[in-house]
Amino acid sequence: MASGVTPPPPRITVDDLTMAYGSFVIQHDLSFTVAPGEIFVVMGGSGCGKSTLLNHMVGLRAPAKGDVLYDGRSFCHAETEEREHLRRRLGVSYQAGALWSSMTLAENVALPLETFTELSPKQIREIVSLKLALVGLAGFEEFYPSEISGGMLKRAGVARAMALDPDILFFDEPSAGLDPISSRRLDDLILELRASLGATMVVVTHELASIFAIADRAVFLDAETRTMIAMGDPKKLRDESPEASVRAFLTRGGPDAGGAR
Amino acid sequence: MNRVQGTAVERPWALRVERPTPEIASVELTGVWRKEHGLPDPSEVLRQLQGASPVHLLTFDTSHLTGWDSGLVTFASRVFEEARALGIASDRAGLPDGAQRLLRLAEAVPERQTNRSGLPPSWLARIGTRAAADWTAIVVGLAFLGESLFALGALLRGRARFRLVDLLSVIQECGPRALGIVSLISFLIGLILGFVGAVQLEQFGASIFVANLVAIAMTREIGCIMTAIVMAGRTGAAFAAQLGTMNTNQEIDALSTMGISPTEFLVLPRMLALIFMMPLLTIYADLVGILGGAVVGVALLGLGPTEYFEQTRGAVGLASFFIGVGKSVVFGILVALVGCLRGMQSGRSAAAVGLAATSAVVTSIVLIIVVDGVFAVILNVLSL
Numbered sequence: 036m037a038s039g040v041t042p043p044p045p046r047i048t049v050d051d052l053t054m055a056y057g058s059f060v061i062q063h064d065l066s067f068t069v070a071p072g073e074i075f076v077v078m079g080g081s082g083c084g085k086s087t088l089l090n091h092m093v094g095l096r097a098p099a100k101g102d103v104l105y106d107g108r109s110f111c112h113a114e115t116e117e118r119e120h121l122r123r124r125l126g127v128s129y130q131a132g133a134l135w136s137s138m139t140l141a142e143n144v145a146l147p148l149e150t151f152t153e154l155s156p157k158q159i160r161e162i163v164s165l166k167l168a169l170v171g172l173a174g175f176e177e178f179y180p181s182e183i184s185g186g187m188l189k190r191a192g193v194a195r196a197m198a199l200d201p202d203i204l205f206f207d208e209p210s211a212g213l214d215p216i217s218s219r220r221l222d223d224l225i226l227e228l229r230a231s232l233g234a235t236m237v238v239v240t241h242e243l244a245s246i247f248a249i250a251d252r253a254v255f256l257d258a259e260t261r262t263m264i265a266m267g268d269p270k271k272l273r274d275e276s277p278e279a280s281v282r283a284f285l286t287r288g289g290p291d292a293g294g295a296r
Numbered sequence: 297m298n299r300v301q302g303t304a305v306e307r308p309w310a311l312r313v314e315r316p317t318p319e320i321a322s323v324e325l326t327g328v329w330r331k332e333h334g335l336p337d338p339s340e341v342l343r344q345l346q347g348a349s350p351v352h353l354l355t356f357d358t359s360h361l362t363g364w365d366s367g368l369v370t371f372a373s374r375v376f377e378e379a380r381a382l383g384i385a386s387d388r389a390g391l392p393d394g395a396q397r398l399l400r401l402a403e404a405v406p407e408r409q410t411n412r413s414g415l416p417p418s419w420l421a422r423i424g425t426r427a428a429a430d431w432t433a434i435v436v437g438l439a440f441l442g443e444s445l446f447a448l449g450a451l452l453r454g455r456a457r458f459r460l461v462d463l464l465s466v467i468q469e470c471g472p473r474a475l476g477i478v479s480l481i482s483f484l485i486g487l488i489l490g491f492v493g494a495v496q497l498e499q500f501g502a503s504i505f506v507a508n509l510v511a512i513a514m515t516r517e518i519g520c521i522m523t524a525i526v527m528a529g530r531t532g533a534a535f536a537a538q539l540g541t542m543n544t545n546q547e548i549d550a551l552s553t554m555g556i557s558p559t560e561f562l563v564l565p566r567m568l569a570l571i572f573m574m575p576l577l578t579i580y581a582d583l584v585g586i587l588g589g590a591v592v593g594v595a596l597l598g599l600g601p602t603e604y605f606e607q608t609r610g611a612v613g614l615a616s617f618f619i620g621v622g623k624s625v626v627f628g629i630l631v632a633l634v635g636c637l638r639g640m641q642s643g644r645s646a647a648a649v650g651l652a653a654t655s656a657v658v659t660s661i662v663l664i665i666v667v668d669g670v671f672a673v674i675l676n677v678l679s680l
Contacts, residue, residue, distance in 0.1 A: 093553045119555050127553045133546035137462075147554050150457050195550075 052101035079256035126196030132188035134180040141176035186217035331367035338374035356390035463565040471573035482581035486588025507607035510589030524627035528660035532635035536656035539639025540649035574628030
């Protein structure tokens with residue numbers, strides 16, 4: 036039924052992006068698009084530049100070449116005002132939560148609301164409670180980040196990322212450092228949020244279980260050639276990718292481990 | 297037949313090189329080969345091989361070995377390496393099975409060619425790198441100064457975003473909580489100034505001028521400098537450590553991606569707190585210092601308290617007082633900006649945060665003294 040329908044215009048376009056620290060190129064010539072409502076995974080071995088790509092997509096680093104576009108509008112080369120405007124549509128959940136440690140969880144989630152909306156303190160309190168409840172942290176409003184566990188920190192980070200109801204959410208290594216159950220719960224949360232909010236998600240991870248559980252499509256960044264060498268449904272990539280290193284990655288060096296070397 | 301053997305007590309290992317046939321050298325290892333007992337130099341073995349006839353094959357005999365650890369593996373791998381360099385083939389079948397496995401594991405991934413040799417670069421390269429780094433630091437520092445002034449401008453237009461509660465807690469931390477140490481230091485400085493003055497001025501029968509000396513020195517120079525140095529050590533270091541840790545934890549990134557300027561949110565309240573608190577602390581330090589001088593004047597020189605007070609009042613003009621207070625505002629901005637800059641520039645590790653705090657204190661103190669010198673020259677030209 037979908038065959039006759041033209042695909043919707045991409046929400047995110049990464050256009051010929053090259054990332055470098057000084058003269059050291061981390062990844063070059065990255066081009067891909069993410070459709071609205073899609074869960075898109077950026078995968079690859081440790082140190083290949085996955086998190087750096089995320090930092091470029093959210094504007095923490097400037098590209099050496101190329102651009103990132105949201106709904107066709109340039110982000111990297113936009114004027115400051117326009118950029119700030121686009122930025123408010125993005126929510127970022129960091130690897131270790133990155134909650135502001137001098138504030139309670141409620142204050143963390145409330146800060147963007149206080150800064151960018153005209154809501155009354157009472158309304159903000161209600162929204163904050165709802166967001167914390169969505170990530171399973173109802174009742175933890177008055178806790179400081181140092182008082183809760185790593186898994187709770189990440190979920191609180193997700194609640195803060197969702198504070199302004201962004202239509203694009205970024206996750207940096209959501210399952211890193213979590214036990215299997217917590218990591219599974221976070222995956223379920225990501226799927227649930229996509230289903231209910233319809234948000235577009237970009238997830239940086241190398242956890243195979245997560246990749247297969249949540250990804251609609253994935254891009255594989257290769258550390259050797261320093262560029263993307265595969266893109267598509269990870270299950271298909273695992274079985275059919277012409278690149279031996281991609282098949283090896285997706286099977287833990289598995290059935291055809293010979294291809295890993 | 298050659299032997300390398302240590303004294304029996306300290307060296308439980310023994311090494312012997314045999315030549316079963318002219319082409320083959322067999323290295324016999326006996327006893328316990330562990331790191332803690334020391335190990336022979338591998339090149340010693342090779343030197344023993346360079347005898348009469350050339351050796352083609354090196355083998356090991358470890359049938360009388362009673363214990364070993366990675367020391368043996370290191371020794372064997374070095375021997376193989378040197379043998380290979382001499383064109384001698386080696387057979388490792390004689391080594392213990394575990395040692396052979398460790399050797400295979402170590403050789404499984406070939407050595408990566410990195411451009412980190414561990415050798416120090418040439419002096420020219422070092423000077424160049426250092427100069428480039430210093431230049432970058434100056435550019436970054438100026439950019440940060442500009443950004444902070446912009447934030448201050450945004451504040452004046454009522455558009456800066458930070459939390460009032462943050463400002464109040466920084467004020468509490470760097471104002472009232474610093475009173476103790478500022479009291480102690482300025483009282484003692486006043487006392488010392490009084491003593492130094494008393495000894496000299498008494499010789500001329502001009503004891504009463506101790507009041508002038510202490511009052512002018514405290515209000516014009518010492519009050520604001522000592523307060524600024526205390527604040528650099530106390531508050532500047534704290535700012536650098538706080539912001540450095542926030543940077544490590546990606547909290548500053550989180551502010552940026554949220555569209556909240558870290559300069560407005562973090563730097564501005566800290567800068568404002570010191571702009572408010574430094575003049576107050578300086579005035580307080582001036583008074584306590586003058587009190588310290590008065591203690592010397594009254595107790596040591598036998599001056600009357602009223603007399604001392606009147607003399608002080610006559611000595612300190614409004615100009616001296618305002619010069620000191622004005623400088624304290626500038627020093628406050630310096631301490632806050634340097635502390636915040638070092639914190640935000642900090643690397644993402646525990647060691648880097650420590651360095652950031654150290655560097656904040658050192659940079660602040662240097663800048664305070666240099667800027668005070670600049671003020672002295674300017675005020676002299678203006679004959680104030």
